[in-house]
Amino acid sequence: MKLYEALAEKLTLQINNGYFQPGDKLPSIRQMSKTHEVSISTVQEAYRLLEDRQIAEVRIKSGYYVMSSSTVAPKLLNISRPDPTPVNISQWEAIVGLLYSHEDHHTLALGKGTPHVSGSTIQPLFKLISRFSRNQHVNQLTYDSLQGSETLRREIAGMMTHSACQLHHDEIVTTTGCQEALSCSMRAVTQTDDVIAIESPSFYGTMQIIQALGLKALEIPTHPETGISLEALEMALEQWPIKALLITPTCNNPLGYVMPDDHKERLIALANHHDFAIIEDDIYGDLAYANPRPRSVKSYDTEGRVLYCSSFSKTVSPAFRTGWCAPGRYIEKFKHMKYVSTACGSVLQPRAIAEFVAKGHYNRHIKTMRAQYLRNRDMLIELVTQHFPENIRMSYPQGGYLLWISLDESIDTSDLNKQLAIHGFSIAPGSVFTAAKKFNHCLRLNYAQEITPAVRNAIKILGQVIHASVGHPTEND
Amino acid sequence: MKLYEALAEKLTLQINNGYFQPGDKLPSIRQMSKTHEVSISTVQEAYRLLEDRQIAEVRIKSGYYVMSSSTVAPKLLNISRPDPTPVNISQWEAIVGLLYSHEDHHTLALGKGTPHVSGSTIQPLFKLISRFSRNQHVNQLTYDSLQGSETLRREIAGMMTHSACQLHHDEIVTTTGCQEALSCSMRAVTQTDDVIAIESPSFYGTMQIIQALGLKALEIPTHPETGISLEALEMALEQWPIKALLITPTCNNPLGYVMPDDHKERLIALANHHDFAIIEDDIYGDLAYANPRPRSVKSYDTEGRVLYCSSFSKTVSPAFRTGWCAPGRYIEKFKHMKYVSTACGSVLQPRAIAEFVAKGHYNRHIKTMRAQYLRNRDMLIELVTQHFPENIRMSYPQGGYLLWISLDESIDTSDLNKQLAIHGFSIAPGSVFTAAKKFNHCLRLNYAQEITPAVRNAIKILGQVIHASVGHPTEND
Secondary structure (H helix, E strand, O other): OOHHHHHHHHHHHHHHHOOOOOOOEOOOHHHHHHHOOOOHHHHHHHHHHHHHOOOEEEEOOOEEEEOOHHHOOOEEOOOOOOOOOOEOOOOHHHHHHHHHHHHOOOOEEOOOOOOOOOOHHHHHHHHHHHHHHHOOOHHHOOOOOOOOOHHHHHHHHHHHHHHOOOOOHHHOEEEEHHHHHHHHHHHHHOOOOOEEEEEEOOOHHHHHHHHHOOOEEEEEEEEOOOEEOHHHHHHHHHHOOEEEEEEOOEOOOOOOOEOOHHHHHHHHHHHHHHOOEEEEEOOOHHHEOOOOOOOOHHHHOOOOOEEEEEEOOOOOOHHHOEEEEEOHHHHHHHHHHHHHHOOOOOOHHHHHHHHHHHOOHHHHHHHHHHHHHHHHHHHHHHHHHHHOOOOOEEOOOOEOOEEEEEOOOOOOHHHHHHHHHHOOEEOEEHHHHOOOOOOOOEEEEEOOOOOOHHHHHHHHHHHHHHHHHOOOOOOOO | OOHHHHHHHHHHHHHHHOOOOOOOEOOOHHHHHHHOOOOHHHHHHHHHHHHHOOOEEEEOOOEEEEOOHHHOOOEEOOOOOOOOOOEOOOOHHHHHHHHHHHHOOOOEEOOOOOOOOOOHHHHHHHHHHHHHHHOOOHHHOOOOOOOOOHHHHHHHHHHHHHHOOOOOHHHOEEEEHHHHHHHHHHHHHOOOOOEEEEEEOOOHHHHHHHHHOOOEEEEEEEEOOOEEOHHHHHHHHHHOOEEEEEEOOEOOOOOOOEOOHHHHHHHHHHHHHHOOEEEEEOOOHHHEOOOOOOOOHHHHOOOOOEEEEEEOOOOOOHHHOEEEEEOHHHHHHHHHHHHHHOOOOOOHHHHHHHHHHHOOHHHHHHHHHHHHHHHHHHHHHHHHHHHOOOOOEEOOOOEOOEEEEEOOOOOOHHHHHHHHHHOOEEOEEHHHHOOOOOOOOEEEEEOOOOOOHHHHHHHHHHHHHHHHHOOOOOOOO
16 A cells, blocks of 8 residues: 555544544645645545545645535444453354355345465466475375474574564464464463453454354454454453454454554553463464554563464465464464474475465465455455445444445344345344344455456345335344 | 294284293194184295294104293283373373474484385386376366265275275365364264373374363273273263273384284274263274284174264375365264365365275275285384393284383383484373373384385394483483
């Protein structure tokens, strides 16, 4: 993301937040230049971008104004207000339903978490796999080492410098996808009945790990721009014996925010003071629209408290199940849990991925993907703005490819899905992203895939169904 | 294995067992033909094989006699006598040491569990992977389904008919190696502090799962030819609240026995009567020397109590991490545990393996491997007989590629490993195969690899070190 684009993003956020109201005059170009310490031309380009996006309009001899609300995107979400006590998680049946709907190739699954995987920049990886398969050596066909391919771990250590992490490759353990990294991390730092703090909403996959391990989840109020409220976390820490905090602070799933650097730093101070572990899910981190990408929480960690989890599933393809963890001080326990879980990973594909990174293909690929996802985000927001009721609120993702929308509280998005099935598509209902029943009226959309006419039409129908549902709760309610 | 080979095997076992003593006359050819319901020529060929192997000798006009003990293989192991109470498992440090020694490419790891992976019959698989990589389609690069590739599951269902299992492919779930199948099986049927019955000795990898899940292990006396004592199991069932039984009944690791069919059938009756689950590890089952391969316990299961676990790791290569489970009545819980563990498997390699099976390459490959392992077994037993003290006892594997040897009780094989390190090789010490301290004087050897001059020399040195150690316990004792 260029400087003027970043400035335009910031202004859009302030407009969506209500800081600037429709019809308000935006600060003068000179004033903006001074406040944000950027050149006059950068501000000019930022304003021109807002004009292109129909967020601001220029009035001759007067300046830039926020456009009337009919063309401005819906308001940003409010901070979440989850239940203030740790709860057990269930909902496996709902997740199974969701997973099966994603597997159904006849359904356009608008809510799933899959990235775009058919771009040309991923092609070199297939050539590499093909080459490694042809030229395999005997010693490559045995069990991988417990810690995983050293070649790949060296490349991962290099990649992680982009989020300001300086790690030795021996501090990294490869895993079968990010799910194994998260699962083993939780098993490394908790025991049955322990309390683990999470964001609200939270990714349903990690919540299922919490459930299976018999942990209790405490949802922390979460701001749609800055992530979990550190104040609320601090209060919770004084009230409950919190063993670990599980967060996706960079390009959050489902909210898309990036926790600011100073929050990340303060979070580490809190962990040191209150003696808890942080499980950082950074799976979408490399897809942040900002360049250079935001720092990770791990990069502030001096005491080895952060178990940093990631994977190539969102950046390259989920089909390879190549993830990793930098488990800090918990590395020995983590390796034990990995041994117990799958013993070791596969051999061939991690080597091909290592080469894909080493040759610069990975950086080229994610650069392309970031640009595509940013374009798609704006297109999807425009479509939603056009077709959905005015009173919705939504996230304003700073990376990744997931949009979170909050509808009128009378609507249950699980019920909505039953109606959408007739039209051949589905969304991810909000109910699976929480242990409480706070997000039944919310939904997650994916904008990784191209916004084809079929997608445009689906969003239009979705809007119609939502319009028809407002104030008409189904019998289940 | 042909009929005459099977007969020769049976006689060798009886000789090793002491049923026929050195110098004893073996039954006449006519008598044998009648007893075993085989043709005269089959008995003749079997006796000729025993002669070739220097187990029996022919005396003119008299018949066949067991050769003098100097050339007969060591005696078979006794039945194990583990502690009669459930215990906690620890030993992770010892396992880590073992795994690291296996990863060290400068060490000849004679004790590891790796199959032979450089044969020509495995080559078609690499061509298939290479082809699938080149011709990949977009919809193959996303998350695999939770249950795993249907194409592969259909092939697996077909393979399992060889062990007399008639399953629908929807009763099968693919996993990341057999370890994930075993781990998810245990999580599906037990809770913390539950008692699980196991063989004695048992594979250390599954014992670590027991440890990580906080279960208690009850070792059941195990016969080196027929597996766990059903009588002892029945007594234990009356005494302890056993939730599940974990066994490797076909080509056991480390003992190599095949549990007889009638034992397998009785075991199912016991499970039905006492209401417990059976986790059957059949990872070596397709490597049984008998043809057709022995039935699985699962094939007798009418109530869905058996969670059948297997993988291509021992038959094809461990590098692909492609395993599966047929979890019976526990399938929904099993899928949940798989989702929590790794969410799903990789996409490309399972498809290539499915094609490898479908095209008949798999059957050709394991036929070749079985013959090689059988040859290697006899060569290794001959080497051990030649170089080890006379008072050792050992297993007589009926499949797979693992040999278990029991030395003089004064020897600690973990200490032995320290001495062997100087010579650049290692064995798997008996201590890691039990929660009790019953097998400190035992060791496991692998005969999957070719018996090269380097291996011959290592066995010779191993024999010398053992000779020198007898009656000279180290200071640690």
